[in-house]
Amino acid sequence: MDALQERIALVSGAGRGIGRAIALRLAQEGATLVVTDIDEAAALGTAAQIRAAGGTAEGCRADVGDPAQSAAMIDFACERFGRLDVLVNNAGVVRVQPLLEVRPEDWDFVNDVNARGLFFAVQAGARRMRAQAPHRPGAPRGKIINIASIAGRSGRPMFAAYAASKAAAISITQSAAGALAPEITVNAICPGVVETEMWRTIDQEWTQHDGRQPGAAWQDRLKAIPLGRPEAPEDLTGMAAFLAGAGSDYITGQSYHVDGGVLMN
Template identity: 45%
Template sequence: MCIVKSAIETTPDDIDKIFSINFKGTFLADIAAAKQMKKQDTLGKIINCSSIAGHSGFGYLAAYSGTKFAIRGLTQALAAELAPKITVNAYCPGIVDTDMWKEIDESLAPYLGVEKGQAFTQYSKQILMGRPQKPEDVADLVSFLASPNSDYITGQAFISDGGIVMN
């Protein structure tokens, strides 16, 4: 879930709602999964969804960025706690051409003083790979994290954004 508002317009109810959905929901799902995985005799894998907004704060996305930074911290803490039986990693997509970004664009446009559709275009120009991300690009990273090829990786938050945030 994403709330697009200036920080000074963001209400305590907005913060409660977005943290409840984005962070608390992830935390509780991770714990439920970890409890089940500990009963199994195979390597478990938890894969969390963060965002490039969890690596770099973006204007008008303060509450959203806060939840995504929190998910990165949760990912690291659980990786330290659950190893070596369970790996915990996160994927951090950028500007993905989805309905969610259409909603973000529509909400950002008034703040940026642009027409609907132009915020998406403006932010997409920052992508070094020359195009917005496709859902398949995100799925490829998640597939890798779920595969045996990532068995020795834990506590990481992988950016997949075509080169917007590089850290």
């Protein structure tokens, strides 16, 4: 597979989970990868995994909660590989708690990464993408893919700050798509109930709060999935590869549910 040959892609929060699966898939499709994460060892581990499979990748630490570090990770990609074609803003955090117990620091913890951090990463990526030539005349100069969530589509009593941050990610996607057209496409993916460390945290915090058995929150959510199984990080990679490639050149401002049918519209 070489649909993304000569494309340079950066995935944030790619040390594990959904970000790692997307980075591995884009590399399989021929892209050169820059893997970033707040956990440097994890970022370097994913980059090493890509190289071991025959791909090209470098890793670096970047906390996307800090706009200066987001700008630095974009600079790192451009210095190493000359340009940035695809930016996947995947890094995210969650906190589970009843609405009346959300403290300002909980709100900031989640929104500093998922909303504010994502906004400034989009801005930093777009500044570099705008300044580069497209691969062929008329094609976008770059593609930005934001990882939002189905939680951004409606309120969540136990994840109010998180749901707000993901609604912001969808809104930022639309604003940026309008502002950056026609040079850059900006789209989002809304995952559903994905088997990653994040959901292990959600289950732990939720069941502790309710006094339920560990695993009960996860099992409850699985019942709402029409396709009848939990989502794997790999289930998101086909959409990510599509949005990174030429097949989506005429698509911008969209947020796609990849959730086994939990939300239908």
